[in-house]
Amino acid sequence: MIFEDLGLEKCLLKGVKDMGYQEPTPIQREAIPLGLEGRDIVGCAQTGTGKTAAFILPILQRLQKGGGIKALVVTPTRELALQIDEVARSCSRYSGHRSMAVFGGVGYTPQAKKLRKGVELLVATPGRLLDLQRHGDVNLGKVEILVLDEADRMLDMGFWPDVRRIINLLPEQRQNLLFSATMSPKVLSVIGSALTRPARIEVERSATPVDTVDQSVFPVSSMQKTELLVELIRKRDLDKVLVFTRTKYRADRLCRNIKRKGIKAAPIHSNLSQSQRQRTLDGFKKGNIRILVATDIVARGIDVVNISHVINYDMPSDAEVYVHRIGRTARAGASGTAISFMSPEELSELSSVEGLIGSTLRCEDMEDFVYAHRVIPSPEREAKKISRMVYNGGAKSGRRRRRPRRPAAARA
CATH class of the missing domain: 3.40.50.300 (P-loop containing nucleotide triphosphate hydrolases)
Incomplete structure (x- = not known):
């Protein structure tokens, strides 16, 4: 399969070619057509598999130029925000879409001024985005597509209350794309209510290192x-x-x-x-x-x-x-x-x-290195694979857990 088979417009294909992509990766083959259809997606793919372009490309094709922020990508770190924005700029080189990354740790005013010039795609960390919203420097009322990137990481870093506040600021009718290298049951339980019949994509098993x-x-x-x-x-x-x-x-x-x-x-x-x-x-x-x-x-x-x-x-x-x-x-x-x-x-x-x-x-051992006390794992050891959660669309288990009876003293 080649990128031309995915239904992308010529202006985007030209940007993809300039980036040196020869053919779509597995996550791109799965996610791009679904994204173009406007489907909600839960995507689980390892880092380094091209998942950023897997959501950026369909977003750019679905966005109309002008009219304010139409797509929002929320990500946990400044480095990720910069990386995603770099991919968006490269992909949109010939489409005319404008993107921008906002994050903490740098000056507030330059970001606010740049936002006023207008962007269609905004990449943001949760804290800086809420700061901009509170000061009236960003309008999220026209967002049509929401991407939560590295959702597990945001949960681990304590950003989830901020993410929920951001979701409450958005229009109810929108496309939701959830991407992460891993997908824990906790994340799926807290985000499931915001998704509408999502397509599940898992190119590799969660937390499986790349074969190479x-x-x-x-x-x-x-x-x-x-x-x-x-x-x-x-x-x-x-x-x-x-x-x-x-x-x-x-x-x-x-x-x-x-x-x-x-x-x-x-x-x-x-x-x-x-x-x-x-x-x-x-x-x-x-x-x-x-x-x-x-x-x-x-x-x-x-x-x-x-x-x-x-x-x-x-x-x-x-x-x-x-x-x-x-x-x-x-x-x-x-x-x-x-x-x-x-x-x-x-x-x-x-x-x-x-x-x-x-x-x-x-x-392994380092040749000619004189080791002090160490423990060498048994060559007979075995690794037991840990079971994983697959998204079930939010369905509840058929068996109800019985509520434990309180002690008589507590009931009195």
Whole structure:
């Protein structure tokens, strides 16, 4: 199948061609025709599978130019907002649609002034959008299409009350598109009432890593992680590497330590200003920064091409975060490598990851590296796949739960 088979207009196809897309990805093949029909969609696809273009393209085709904001994309982070807006601008290069991203951490007034010039597609983080609405600088009364991107992430970050306030500001008659790399039962339960007979799209299983990522684990003591990382970078000549730590403090400390070894590295986390984070990402993209040390603020949505390796310096406490981390490599069909450092204290985290992905990770050793105390997972271990929720349209279970009887003293 090619993009011409999906029913897209020539102006959009021209933009797609300029972006270098050869043929639609599975999520694009499924979502674009449904989006063009005006269907509500619940889409679950891994990061790096082209899901942003899967909702941006049908939105642009359905939007009339002028007349205010007709489509709203709500997303949890500034980085995601910028990425989505970049895709929208590229796709709309020949259609004449105007898009814009608004988010916190930067000046309010420039965004308000730009909004007054008029846009049809607005990409926003929840907090800044509500600020603009409260000050009368944005009108959501004409929105025809709502996209909630990375809904699980918004729930995890505590944005859901804000999202509900935003939904209440919109016209009741609209198209709703819900996209995420994972789809938890909790998200589906809270958003189900806003959807009208949604089409369910799940190109890959929830929280399943892409097949082109080579995954392995290095058992190592906590005290030797930095030394092992430096050895890996030097001996395997690693370049354009994304390293994940558990905390901002650990990211800063790790950066300082590996920079002392002559390796160009920089941290990125929420303590940095938006301009600092953007400069760091630009330097990483251009190759001026060899190693980017990050917290999970960039585990989703940062679209940096040609990342050769993702290294989990710390195993994530949430197994699903592992999937989002390693999704930074092997994007759009490319191959990549994910390495996890596992200290003895992190054996349970490894078990959770393996249970989620349904397979065990290959154990590796660094050649000529002298290891201290460590725990090597049993080669006979098994991974038990965790069951997942599939959207059922909000139907209730046929069996009613019996209300527990209160103690006699409580009834008195």
